[in-house]
Amino acid sequence: MPEYDGGxxxxxxxxxxxxxxxxxxxARWVLAVAVFGAVMGAALAxxxxxxxxxxxxxxxxxxxxxxxxPALLRKYPVLGPYAPxxxxxxxxxxxxxxxxxxxxxxxxFPTTNTVKxxxxxxxESSTVITTHNxxxxxxxxxxxxxxxxxxxxxxxxxxxxxxxxxxxTSSLGLVLILLPAxxxxxxxxxxxxFIGAGTGFLLILGCxxxxxxxxxxxxxxxxxASGTLSKAAVLGGAVVLLMSFGTALIPGFAExxxxxxxxxxxxxxxxxxxxxxSLGEDLRSQSTQVSLTYLSNTDAPEYLxxxxxxxxxxxxxxxxxxxDGLEATLSDLAPALGPSPAIPVSKTVTxxxxxxxxxxxxxxxxxxxxxxxxxxxWLWNPSTQTFKAQGSSTSEQVYLVRSEMPALTPALxxxxxxxxxxxxxxxxxxxxxNVPKLLSSxxxxxxxxxxxxxxxAMALQDFLRAGDFTYSLSTPVAEDYDGSGMEVLAKFLxxxxxxxxxxxxxxxxxxxxxGIPSRIAVGYAPGTRTASVSEFDGQxxxxxxxxxxxxxxxxxxxxxxxGWVPFEPxxxxxxxxxxxxEESAPGTSAVDPAIPTEEAVNPSASQIPSKAPTATSGSSAxxxxxGQWLQAAGFLLVIxxxxxxxxxxxxxxxxxxxxxxxxxxSGTALRSGASAEVLAWRELLAAxxxxxxxxxPALTPALxxxxxxxxxxxPTPAGLALVLHAYEQSVYGxxxxxxxxxxIIGRDDLAxxxxxxxxxxxxxxxxxxxxxxxxxxxxxxxxxxQRSLT
Numbered sequence: 073m074p075e076y077d078g079g080x081x082x083x084x085x086x087x088x089x090x091x092x093x094x095x096x097x098x099a100r101w102v103l104a105v106a107v108f109g110a111v112m113g114a115a116l117a118x119x120x121x122x123x124x125x126x127x128x129x130x131x132x133x134x135x136x137x138x139x140x141x142p143a144l145l146r147k148y149p150v151l152g153p154y155a156p157x158x159x160x161x162x163x164x165x166x167x168x169x170x171x172x173x174x175x176x177x178x179x180x181f182p183t184t185n186t187v188k189x190x191x192x193x194x195x196e197s198s199t200v201i202t203t204h205n206x207x208x209x210x211x212x213x214x215x216x217x218x219x220x221x222x223x224x225x226x227x228x229x230x231x232x233x234x235x236x237x238x239x240x241t242s243s244l245g246l247v248l249i250l251l252p253a254x255x256x257x258x259x260x261x262x263x264x265x266f267i268g269a270g271t272g273f274l275l276i277l278g279c280x281x282x283x284x285x286x287x288x289x290x291x292x293x294x295x296x297a298s299g300t301l302s303k304a305a306v307l308g309g310a311v312v313l314l315m316s317f318g319t320a321l322i323p324g325f326a327e328x329x330x331x332x333x334x335x336x337x338x339x340x341x342x343x344x345x346x347x348x349x350s351l352g353e354d355l356r357s358q359s360t361q362v363s364l365t366y367l368s369n370t371d372a373p374e375y376l377x378x379x380x381x382x383x384x385x386x387x388x389x390x391x392x393x394x395x396d397g398l399e400a401t402l403s404d405l406a407p408a409l410g411p412s413p414a415i416p417v418s419k420t421v422t423x424x425x426x427x428x429x430x431x432x433x434x435x436x437x438x439x440x441x442x443x444x445x446x447x448x449x450w451l452w453n454p455s456t457q458t459f460k461a462q463g464s465s466t467s468e469q470v471y472l473v474r475s476e477m478p479a480l481t482p483a484l485x486x487x488x489x490x491x492x493x494x495x496x497x498x499x500x501x502x503x504x505x506n507v508p509k510l511l512s513s514x515x516x517x518x519x520x521x522x523x524x525x526x527x528x529a530m531a532l533q534d535f536l537r538a539g540d541f542t543y544s545l546s547t548p549v550a551e552d553y554d555g556s557g558m559e560v561l562a563k564f565l566x567x568x569x570x571x572x573x574x575x576x577x578x579x580x581x582x583x584x585x586x587g588i589p590s591r592i593a594v595g596y597a598p599g600t601r602t603a604s605v606s607e608f609d610g611q612x613x614x615x616x617x618x619x620x621x622x623x624x625x626x627x628x629x630x631x632x633x634x635g636w637v638p639f640e641p642x643x644x645x646x647x648x649x650x651x652x653x654e655e656s657a658p659g660t661s662a663v664d665p666a667i668p669t670e671e672a673v674n675p676s677a678s679q680i681p682s683k684a685p686t687a688t689s690g691s692s693a694x695x696x697x698x699g700q701w702l703q704a705a706g707f708l709l710v711i712x713x714x715x716x717x718x719x720x721x722x723x724x725x726x727x728x729x730x731x732x733x734x735x736x737x738s739g740t741a742l743r744s745g746a747s748a749e750v751l752a753w754r755e756l757l758a759a760x761x762x763x764x765x766x767x768x769p770a771l772t773p774a775l776x777x778x779x780x781x782x783x784x785x786x787p788t789p790a791g792l793a794l795v796l797h798a799y800e801q802s803v804y805g806x807x808x809x810x811x812x813x814x815x816i817i818g819r820d821d822l823a824x825x826x827x828x829x830x831x832x833x834x835x836x837x838x839x840x841x842x843x844x845x846x847x848x849x850x851x852x853x854x855x856x857x858q859r860s861l862t
Contacts, residue, residue, distance in 0.1 A: 103234050104143040106279040110242075110272025111135050111226045114249040117265020118218060120257040122208055127215040130170055134223040137166030142230055155235050159227040166223060171216050190216075225249050229276070236853060239280035241721065243273055363596065364435060365617045366424040367606060372647070373598035373616045374422065375626070375638065378433040380456040382499050382591040389577065389592055392499055394460055398451045402443040408454040409493055410439075410635040415484065417476040423613075430467040434459035435595055437475040438638060446471040455497060456591075457636070480637060480651040485526035488631035492589055500589035500630060503581065508562040515582035528586050529629050529639060532579050533652060536641035543644045544569040572597075575642040576625040589630035593638065597624035597646040722762070722849035729755045730826065735818020749802035752795050752822040756780070756829060758851035763833045763841055773800055784829070785836045791825035798822055 112132055119125055141158035145151040151158075165180040171193065173179035175186040197213035208214055229245035232238050246269045253261045261269070368374060381389035411417075422437055429435070434450060436443065436459060443450070448464025492501075519531035548554040548570050553563035561581060564574040580590040596618040604615025624646060628636045640648045733748045733755070746754070753773070760780045761767070767776055777796045781788045788796075798819070834842055844850075 100143050100146040103279050104139045104230075106272075106275045107226060107230050107233060107242075108132075108135055108139055110229065110246060110269070110276050111222055111249065113268025113272040114225075114246045114265065115222055116268040117250050117253040117261035119253075119264065120260075120262055121252050122210045122214065122218070127210050127218055130215060131219045131222050133170060134163070134166040134219040135226045137169075138163040138223045138226045139230055142234070146234075153235070156227070156231045159230055163220075163223045163227055167216070167220055170219065171212070193217075222249065233276050233280055237280075238852065239276050241717065241852075242276055244717070246273055360619050360621065362427045362617050362619050363429045363622070364424055364426050365602065365604075365615065366422050366599075367604065367613045367615050368420060368422045369611055369613055370420055370422075371614065373601065374420070374437045375593075375595065375598060375624075375646070376424075376435040376618065377438060377458065377593045377595040378431075378435050379458050379460075379594050380591045380628070381594060381625075382456070382497075384503065384581070389580075391458075392456070392497075394451060394453050395455070398453065400449050400451055400462065402446060402450060402452065402459075405441050405443075405452055406454065407439065407457050407635060409496055409630075411478040412633050415634070416479040418479050420475050420477065422473045422475070423470075424473060425470045426466050426468060427617075430465055432461035432465060434461070434466055434469075436473045437477075438593075439477050440473050440475045442474040444472040444474075478634060480634065480649070482526070482651055484634065485631060485637065485651060486524050488526060488634050489524050490632040492630060492632050496589060496630065500591055501584055501587070503584050504558065506558055507581070507585070508558055510562045510565055511558065511578075511581055512585050514565055515585040519582070519586055525586075525588050525629075525631060528588060529583065529637075530652065532582050532586075533639050533641045533648075536575050536579055537643045537648075541568045541570075541575075541643060543571060543642065545571050548574065572625045572642040572645055576627045579639065579641045580627045583627065583629055591628050591636070592625050593628050594625050596622045597626075598622075718849055718852055719846050722846075722852060726755060726758075730823045733818070733823040733826070734820050747802050748819040748822060749795075749798040752819065752826050753799035755826050756792075756795050759826070759830045759833055761851040762845040762849045763837050764844075764850075780829075783836060784832050789829065789832070791828050794825050795822055795829070 112128075112135060115128070115131060138159050139162070141162040142155035145155050145158045164182055167190070168176045168182050168186055169180045172182070172186045172189045175189050176182050193213045193216045197217040201208065201214075225245040225248050228248070229242040232245065233242040250261045250265065250269055253265060364376070366374075366376075379391050381391055383390040383392045417439075420437060424435065426435075434443075434446070439457065440459075443459065447469060449462040450459050450464070451462060452459055514535075515532070518535045519528040522528040522531050547567060548560075548564070551563065551567055553560045553567070553570075553574075558581075561574065561578050564570045564578060576592050580592050583590040599616045599618035599622050602615040602617050606613040606615075624642075626638055626640055626642070626646065628638050630636050637651075638649065639652055640646045729751050732746075733752045735748065757765075757767070757776060757780075760776075760783060763783060765779060765783060767779060771779075773796055777788060777792055780792060784792070834845075837845065
């Protein structure tokens with residue numbers, strides 16, 4: 073009770089007096105739980121976007137924190153309108169507590185350091201996205217991005233469904249959650265995601281029907297309106313058909329870049345390969361689409377490298393960053409810590425034509441020394457011997473590569489026993505602390521007693537290529553170890569079945585355990601021979617092609633004085649180099665006399681035939697251009713459909729009101745509490761708001777009509793007077809005693825008057841005003857007439 077002074081006046085205003093009478097009951101909590109359930113149900117669709125669902129608890133905390141403060145604010149009528157700001161504060165505070173507590177005041181109040189840390193995580197998440205195919209690893213940057221996105225979706229849905237009282241449009245928030253899975257995975261949103269989103273949406277609609285936007289329980293509301301179930305069934309069926317057939321009609325879902333691991337950056341080929349994840353998808357799809365073709369003076373197909381993975385965190389291998397200060401030069405290339413100049417080399421020239429590959433890593437043979445005829449700016453990293461584009465792409469490139477591969481022999485490799493140079497980047501020997509004992513014990517059991525690093529490497533390769541291990545694309549998926557983390561590799565050693573991802577990662581990790589620097593090369597295994605044959609300087613040039621099914625990963629080990637040496641531990645894939653075969657004898661000739669001299673392999677661009685590759689590239693360019701145009705058109709269509717949602721919603725609402733005014737709509741059976749006169753007035757005011765009327769809710773109906781007359785450019789028209797008079801008679805006259813539950817009696821004259829007034833508003837509006845009225849109908853949000861309709 074308020075306290076009174078001697079004069080009988082309140083001396084202290086209670087909090088209740090300031091905030092008004094608090095609302096009681098569980099309505100606002102029910103609405104918050106409904107939004108929470110809808111967001112987390114739709115979030116199940118992200119299962120295919122990330123490797124696992126371990127991020128769900130963190131996401132649930134952020135979503136719950138985002139919805140908590142709005143629910144608390146809605147207890148007091150004065151604070152209710154500020155619920156969206158409360159949701160925003162809850163979103164920031166929840167993310168801060170989970171990801172940046174040490175940078176914040178009391179662990180929850182963000183500071184400038186929090187903002188910097190968030191921007192850094194966002195930047196790192198962008199790198200993960202552009203270097204991985206789905207499913208991406210659930211690393212901290214990605215989990216932060218997912219949690220932030222779900223929290224924002226919760227904020228959006230809460231605002232639309234409760235604050236603005238437009239529960240149907242809250243589906244836009246659910247669509248935002250479903251988009252990553254729909255656009256970037258082969259399986260789409262999945263059954264659980266579809267059920268979760270659909271159930272959540274129905275939950276929001278149901279709860280918002282039973283509870284008022286301010287959180288009060290709606291009284292006198294029918295349990296289920298006549299026709300509601302049939303409409304819901306029709307709408308649900310339309311959505312299912314759209315989701316089913318829409319993906320088949322829009323390019324990129326049924327074929328193209330999206331189905332095979334689906335990269336967010338939309339490139340047609342997977343050049344930024346994460347072999348621990350995306351290569352599995354590529355190989356399981358067994359794509360026969362030609363990625364590239366090449367002509368070479370070798371008598372056998374070549375391995376073509378795109379990137380190397382050397383930074384191992386325990387969850388996945390990652391390419392290291394290109395160092396600063398690299399020059400965009402493509403000639404006189406020499407690897408860092410390469411082989412001794414005294415070692416003989418075999419020189420090769422290769423003409424490569426990109427068919428369907430698009431990305432910023434350039435496929436080249438190992439030990440490239442020069443690249444010609446390449447468009448755009450490219451950087452060469454001598455440490456990894458890789459090329460990366462700067463603002464350009466591999467798409468439709470045709471270029472010449474000269475390379476010099478050391479003529480290695482078992483004798484040379486056995487002699488390489490020196491400790492690796494101190495100049496070698498330590499990243500090539502680092503391992504995380506959580507290496508399972510099985511990996512370490514297997515490495516030492518298999519190769520620990522070998523006398524030289526080469527002997528250790530051969531023991532590891534032979535162990536993995538032995539009959540106990542089998543090449544399988546399905547077993548890792550069936551037994552849930554399709555990746556490259558330490559636990560995954562331990563399961564691989566137990567199951568003894570996997571594909572190149574597992575074999576290459578296992579050999580690289582065990583080599584590091586034995587003290588041998590290692591990394592993984594990503595690219596294409598030797599392709600297949602084509603019918604293309606050309607002559608160059610009296611020598612035969614043979615044609616080859618590589619498809620998506622040739623995507624491959626293999627380990628490279630470092631030997632002091634020899635540089636990086638490729639191995640092939642994957643059975644039934646690729647070609648085992650001669651120096652890595654048991655039958656190779658130390659006395660094998662180091663130089664093949666069939667390899668041409670340097671003069672023979674230094675032709676001009678015109679001397680090397682490129683008819684077949686160029687034709688393939690040209691055909692691919694035409695197909696890619698059409699595909700990209702169709703894909704862009706598909707996305708434009710989706711965007712236009714989303715933009716049309718407000719216009720469609722307003723059109724449906726107008727038609728329903730006018731049908732009820734005429735007594736021909738579903739309102740004839742609805743106990744809605746609104747007469748035909750009220751509905752006609754409601755539609756007239758809504759139409760005026762759409763065309764720019766910004767009325768004060770405190771105005772009387774007569775003043776509303778006067779302002780609308782100004783929009784019409786004439787004194788009060790007969791139709792406006794008719795609608796106004798009918799409304800005033802219904803609400804304020806003797807007829808207003810009619811029961812709130814009475815059925816609507818049709819008034820064709822009112823409906824005709826409203827339609828005529830609507831046409832007059834269109835006629836008197838400017839072109840911009842007419843467009844805004846259709847595309848962005850303000851009456852869906854701004855409701856100055858609300859007070860007069862309650």
